[in-house]
Amino acid sequence: INHAKAAEVPIIVAINKIDTTGADAEKVKRELSEQGLVAEDWGGDAIMVSISAKTGKGIDSLLEMLLLQAEVLELKANPKKLAKGFVLEAKLEKGRGPVVTVIVEEGTLKRGDALIAGQCGGKVRALIDSTGKTVKAAGPAVPVEVLGLSEVPKAGDRFDAIGSEEDAKRVSQYRQEQEQKEKQEENKPPSSLEALYESVTESE
Numbered sequence: 001i002n003h004a005k006a007a008e009v010p011i012i013v014a015i016n017k018i019d020t021t022g023a024d025a026e027k028v029k030r031e032l033s034e035q036g037l038v039a040e041d042w043g044g045d046a047i048m049v050s051i052s053a054k055t056g057k058g059i060d061s062l063l064e065m066l067l068l069q070a071e072v073l074e075l076k077a078n079p080k081k082l083a084k085g086f087v088l089e090a091k092l093e094k095g096r097g098p099v100v101t102v103i104v105e106e107g108t109l110k111r112g113d114a115l116i117a118g119q120c121g122g123k124v125r126a127l128i129d130s131t132g133k134t135v136k137a138a139g140p141a142v143p144v145e146v147l148g149l150s151e152v153p154k155a156g157d158r159f160d161a162i163g164s165e166e167d168a169k170r171v172s173q174y175r176q177e178q179e180q181k182e183k184q185e186e187n188k189p190p191s192s193l194e195a196l197y198e199s200v201t202e203s204e
Contacts, residue, residue, distance in 0.1 A: 001035050006156030007086035009103065010069060011037060012047045014062050019052035077140035082161040083109035087117050088143065090152045098122075098152045102159055103143045109161055110137045114168040115149065118157030119179065121172030122149035123165045 004011050013032065015025045029039045029048060038044020047065050051058035069075075085105035093099045100117060102109070109115075113124045125148035127135050138144040150172070153159070162168055 001037060003088045003155040005036075006154075007088055007103070008156070009086065009088075010073065012062075012065055012069060013037065013039075013049070014058075015048060015050045016053055018050045019055050019057065025050045075141070077106040079108050079139045081107035083107035083113065083138075084158065084160045085109075087153050087155055087157040087159055089155055090117075092152050096147060098147075098149045100146045100149055100153060100159075101143060102146055104138050104140055106140055107161065108137050108139045109144065109146075113161040114163060114165045115146065115159060115161055116168045116171045117149060117159035118153040119172055119175040120149045120151040120153045120157075121165070121168030123168070124148045124161075 001011070015028050017023055018025060025048075029042060032046070032048070033039070033042065033044070037046045039046055039048040041048075047069065049058055049062045049065055051062055053059075083104050084107055085103050087100055087102055089101040091099055098120070102117070109124065109127065111124050111127055115122055115124055124146055126146075127138055128145040128147070129135050129138070130143060135144065150169075162171065
């Protein structure tokens with residue numbers, strides 16, 4: 001939930017296993033409301049659909065809600081561009097290195113593309129879809145795991161496919177330098193009593 005919020009992408013909740021004995025969709029809604037996701041029928045703005053993946057119940061309603069949300073938000077994208085989108089999740093895995101889950105907003109992300117995500121650059125070595133299969137490309141609205149970045153970016157960072165791996169490294173280095181400069185400016189001691197007074201007033 002936090003990763004999706006950080007990436008500022010809309011959330012639609014599928015409450016699964018409603019065919020099981022003792023299933024309580026209202027309890028799930030209550031627990032989600034504690035995480036800041038309030039269902040529409042509770043006066044909130046989160047779309048929640050009760051489904052059963054086993055029996056197929058509610059799947060049609062879920063698909064309708066997805067299409068409706070796409071129409072309302074006017075979600076259209078050009079797949080014939082360099083990819084851009086958001087980092088949903090990122091972690092460091094033993095033997096695999098940085099594993100970054102991204103969702104493509106526009107364009108098509110391909111294996112071999114140079115990529116910059118936040119301050120991290122690299123080249124896409126592999127793309128893995130939600131079923132765990134290796135794919136050659138991912139188009140708009142497709143979430144994939146990306147292997148090949150040099151470091152682990154933050155959830156919510158934007159990513160962009162760019163010309164070459166050298167360009168990605170240059171942009172990455174530039175962004176890191178800019179962040180260091182900003183941190184140094186923040187930590188710089190005030191040069192006068194007036195500046196000290198201003199910084200104290202700002203912090204208050």
